[in-house]
Amino acid sequence: MPSYEEDLSEFERRNAQVLGISVDQAFSNEAWAKSMGGLSYPLLSDNWPYGYVCVQYGVLRGEGRAERAIFVVDQQGIIRYIDVHDIAEQPPTDKIMEALDKLR
Amino acid sequence: MAQPSRPVWRLKVGEEAPDFELIATGEQAGKGGPRNKIRLSDYRGKKNVMLAFYPAAFTPV
Numbered sequence: 675m676p677s678y679e680e681d682l683s684e685f686e687r688r689n690a691q692v693l694g695i696s697v698d699q700a701f702s703n704e705a706w707a708k709s710m711g712g713l714s715y716p717l718l719s720d721n722w723p724y725g726y727v728c729v730q731y732g733v734l735r736g737e738g739r740a741e742r743a744i745f746v747v748d749q750q751g752i753i754r755y756i757d758v759h760d761i762a763e764q765p766p767t768d769k770i771m772e773a774l775d776k777l778r
Numbered sequence: 779m780a781q782p783s784r785p786v787w788r789l790k791v792g793e794e795a796p797d798f799e800l801i802a803t804g805e806q807a808g809k810g811g812p813r814n815k816i817r818l819s820d821y822r823g824k825k826n827v828m829l830a831f832y833p834a835a836f837t838p839v
Contacts, residue, residue, distance in 0.1 A: 707808025
């Protein structure tokens, strides 16, 4: 997650809002973000009912954590790009930017 | 025991993104802002959205 902070101007240039989502509670996300010096985008808690949004997006893992996954949604609410990534890796930002470029 | 027959749910490109409303850290995170609720459809007609699911807070990237 932290790496998107560096790319924030690139997202802004493409009129894109970054939303981080995990099953953590809001206080955990806030403390984590604070430990990194803060983030310019919100972290959302898919915690009640637990993992409900993750299930709807098909990214809840067996052990109850979210996959590392990216969904680019356009202004009409349509999914334009999906990347479900190996949990240890960060999805490639250049591919995300390419997907956003097509929306402009 | 019968094998589960329900397929794993997967969304596809071109489908509508399921709407949601979740508790957020505010418009930013880690900066002490008040918590708020964020609804995906709030961005409709205004902004593209990149949803970044991640496994857990405090996990190394």
